[in-house]
Amino acid sequence: MLTGIATLALVVLLPRAVGTSWATVGGILGRISLTGIAALTVVWIAGLWAHSFVLAASLPGLSKRRGLTLSLTGSAVANVLPLGGAAGTGLNFAMTRRWGFTSAAFGGFLAITTLINVVAKLGVVAVALALTPLAHSAAALPIGRTGLLLLPVLAALAGVVWFLAGAEAAATTGRALDRLIGVFRRRSALATSLPELRSSILRVCRRGWRPMTLGMIAYLVLQLALLWLCFHLLGVSLPVPVLITGLAVERLLTLITITPGGAGVVEVGTTAALVALGGDPAAVAAGIVLFRGFTYLLEIPVGGVTLGIWLLRDRRRTGGRGRTAVAA
Known part of the structure; x- marks a missing residue:
C-alpha cells in the first residue's frame, strides 16, 4: 500500500520536480503519431527478442519463444507488486x-541472468562515466555519489566472482551457509551443492557466452535506440553521449527497488539528470514518460496477457490436473 502511494506521488509530482506541468508535458506527448507509436513498438519488441537470446543461452534447452515468455511474465509481476522481483522469480x-527443467537448472539460470543483467547495467554506467568529458555530465552522474550508490552492487559482484573463482571458494561458502542454516534447521548440504552449482554455471557460460554477450549488447543498443526515438518523435534533439548518460542513470536507478520496477524513482531521477545536462524540462519529462511507457508500463498488460495464454495452454495440456516436472 505504502509503495503504491509513493509510486503515485512520485509520478504525479514528476513535472513539478523539474519545473514544468503535466499540461505542458501532455501537449508535447500529443505530437506523436500512430506511425511513431508503431515504430517504437517494433524497436521495443526487437529489444525483448534480443534479450531472449541471453535467456535461452542461460538455460540449455530453453527456446527463445519460452525465454520471451519468461521475460514478459516475470516483468509483469515485478512491475506491479512491492518486492515483485521475488514474485516474478x-x-x-x-x-x-x-517445462521439465530441474530446480538445479533454474538455480543456475537465475544466477547467470542476474549476473549478466548487473554487469550490463554497470557497463552502461562505465561507458557514461567515460563519456563525461564529452557530454559534460558530471552534474548528472557524479563519480563520487555514483560510486557510493554502486558500492553494495560492486561488493555483491565481487562475492560472486570469488565464488566462481574456484571450487574451494564455493565449498567454503556452502559450509558457512550450512552452519548459518543449521541454527534454524538440522540439515543442509550447501557445501556439496554449491560447488556443483558453480560447475554447472561455468559449463553453461563456456558454451553460451557468445549469444549471451551479443544478445545483451544488442538489447542495450536497442534500449538506447528506443530512448533516442522517443525524443526524436517528439521533436527533441539530444546528443548521443547525453542519451547514454540518461540510459546509464535509468539503468542505475532500476537497481533501487523501493517501488515496483523502480516506478517513480526512475522517471524523476532520469528526468532530473537530463535536465541538469541542459534538456528542456517539459520535453525531457515527456520523452522519459514515453520511454518508460514502453520499458515499464506496457510490460504489465502484455505480460499479463502472455501469462493468461500460458496458463490456458498449460491447463489444456494437463487436462486441468497438476503435474510434477521431471528432470531434463
Whole structure:
C-alpha cells in the first residue's frame, strides 16, 4: 500500500520536480503519431527478442519463444507488486518446472541472468562515466555519489566472482551457509551443492557466452535506440553521449527497488539528470514518460496477457490436473 502511494506521488509530482506541468508535458506527448507509436513498438519488441537470446543461452534447452515468455511474465509481476522481483522469480520457477527443467537448472539460470543483467547495467554506467568529458555530465552522474550508490552492487559482484573463482571458494561458502542454516534447521548440504552449482554455471557460460554477450549488447543498443526515438518523435534533439548518460542513470536507478520496477524513482531521477545536462524540462519529462511507457508500463498488460495464454495452454495440456516436472 505504502509503495503504491509513493509510486503515485512520485509520478504525479514528476513535472513539478523539474519545473514544468503535466499540461505542458501532455501537449508535447500529443505530437506523436500512430506511425511513431508503431515504430517504437517494433524497436521495443526487437529489444525483448534480443534479450531472449541471453535467456535461452542461460538455460540449455530453453527456446527463445519460452525465454520471451519468461521475460514478459516475470516483468509483469515485478512491475506491479512491492518486492515483485521475488514474485516474478517464483512465477518463472514454476513455469520452467512445468517445462521439465530441474530446480538445479533454474538455480543456475537465475544466477547467470542476474549476473549478466548487473554487469550490463554497470557497463552502461562505465561507458557514461567515460563519456563525461564529452557530454559534460558530471552534474548528472557524479563519480563520487555514483560510486557510493554502486558500492553494495560492486561488493555483491565481487562475492560472486570469488565464488566462481574456484571450487574451494564455493565449498567454503556452502559450509558457512550450512552452519548459518543449521541454527534454524538440522540439515543442509550447501557445501556439496554449491560447488556443483558453480560447475554447472561455468559449463553453461563456456558454451553460451557468445549469444549471451551479443544478445545483451544488442538489447542495450536497442534500449538506447528506443530512448533516442522517443525524443526524436517528439521533436527533441539530444546528443548521443547525453542519451547514454540518461540510459546509464535509468539503468542505475532500476537497481533501487523501493517501488515496483523502480516506478517513480526512475522517471524523476532520469528526468532530473537530463535536465541538469541542459534538456528542456517539459520535453525531457515527456520523452522519459514515453520511454518508460514502453520499458515499464506496457510490460504489465502484455505480460499479463502472455501469462493468461500460458496458463490456458498449460491447463489444456494437463487436462486441468497438476503435474510434477521431471528432470531434463
